[in-house]
Amino acid sequence: MKTLGYAILGLLAQEELSGYDLMQRMKGRVGNFWSAGHSQIYPELARLEVDGLVTHSVVKQQERPDKKVYETTPEGLKILREWVTEPPPANAPKDELVLKAYSVWLADPEKAAKLFRDEETKHKEQLSRYKETRSWMEHESGGDVLRPESPWFAGYAALRRGLIYEKGYVEWCRWVADSVEGKQDDPPKRKKKKGKKKGE
C-alpha cells in the first residue's frame, strides 16, 4: 500500500466522500501536509476498492452529475489503524528556497532581499489562515480538539504542525532578508542579555 492510499482512507474514516470531494480536500492539503491531483485519486480509489478497503454507492443527483460516494470497509479501517502507529520512513524534506539560500552569496543583494521579503509575506498569510482555522476549530469542536479519541483532535494536531512550520518559516525568511540588507546583529530575541543559555 502506498501513502496516498492511507491519506484517502484517513479522510474517508472521518466522512463519506466522492472522488471529487477527496480531490478538493487534497488540493487544499489533507491536514496541510499531503496533496494529490484528481488523476492520482481516481485510480487509487479503484485500487482500494479492488482490495476491499473501500466501497462506493452511486448517488443520483438532479441538477448535478451523479457521483460515487465512498466509505471505508471494516478491513480498510483496520489497516489504517495499524499504519498510524508504524514509524514512517525517514523523510528528506526538499525546499527549493533553502537551496536558493545556499547560493545567495552569489546574488544581487537587493533582489535577494526582495525574494525573502516576498516569501516572508506569503508564509505570514498562510500563518494567518491557519490561525483563523484554529479559532474556528476551537470554538466549533466544543472542546473536542483536546480529546485524543476525537477526529477533531487529529485535525487540530495536524493544523498545529502547520502553525509551527509557518511560524518558523516566517522567522527564517525575516532573518535572511535582514541579513542581506545588513540589519541583523544577533539571533532573534534576547538583545542585551549575557546570552549564557546552556549549550543544549
Add this chain to the structure above:
Amino acid sequence: MKTLGYAILGLLAQEELSGYDLMQRMKGRVGNFWSAGHSQIYPELARLEVDGLVTHSVVKQQERPDKKVYETTPEGLKILREWVTEPPPANAPKDELVLKAYSVWLADPEKAAKLFRDEETKHKEQLSRYKETRSWMEHESGGDVLRPESPWFAGYAALRRGLIYEKGYVEWCRWVADSVEGKQDDPPKRKKKKGKKKGE
C-alpha cells in the same frame, strides 16, 4: 533546467568536486534541504556539461581510481546567479508523520504516544547535530557567517533553516505525545496569563 542542476551548480560554485563528492554532499543533504542519489547525479552532470555549464578534468590517482573533477563555467555561474533570486514555485510539503497524526484518533494511545516520543527523540538528535555544526561554522568562518557575500553566510543561512525546522518539529511531537497521554492542558508557554495577545 531542473532543480537538481542548480543544486549541483550551487555546490560546484563553492568548490571543485567529483561526482562521488557531490553524491556525498547530497546524501548528507545539500545545506540540509535537498538530496539525490548517485544515479541521478552522474547523468545530470553529463547534461550540464553538454549545455556548457560545467567542465571536467580527469585527475589521475595512484592508490585510488581516477576521478573526474568538475567545475562551473562562467555561463554556469551566470544562470545559477539568475536562478537564485527567482521566486520558487509554491511547494506543498509532504510529511507522512503529519498524515498519521491526522488519523491518530483511531489508534491505540500507548502506541501513538510511543511513536511521537520516538520521533521527538530523532529530531532532538538532528537538532543537536545542527547545533554542533553551527558552533563549528561560527568559529571556523572567522565572522564570515554574517557576511552575505561570503559562501559561509549562505551555508549558515541554510543551516539556520534546519535549526528552526527541527526545533519546531520537536515541540510539535512533544505536544502530540503529551496530549495522547493526557498531560497537556494548554498550548506551550504562558500557563496562567489571561491570554489576551492580539489575533495576528
Add this chain to the structure above:
DNA sequence: TGTACCATGTAATTGGTTACATGATTAC
C-alpha cells in the same frame, strides 16, 4: 455564448528511487 463548477476518467511525461553492473584499493 462563454466561463465556472461539478464529476470522472486515461495518457504521456518527468523526477526520483532501487536495482544492476563493474572494478580498484585498503583495512581487518
Add this chain to the structure above:
DNA sequence: GTAATCATGTAACCAATTACATGGTACA
C-alpha cells in the same frame, strides 16, 4: 578472504504532475 570505501555508470520501476478527454448544470 571479505567487507568498506572510492569511483562511475545504466536500467527498471514507481510516484506524481501535466495534458488530454468528456459531458452536464448554473450563471452572467
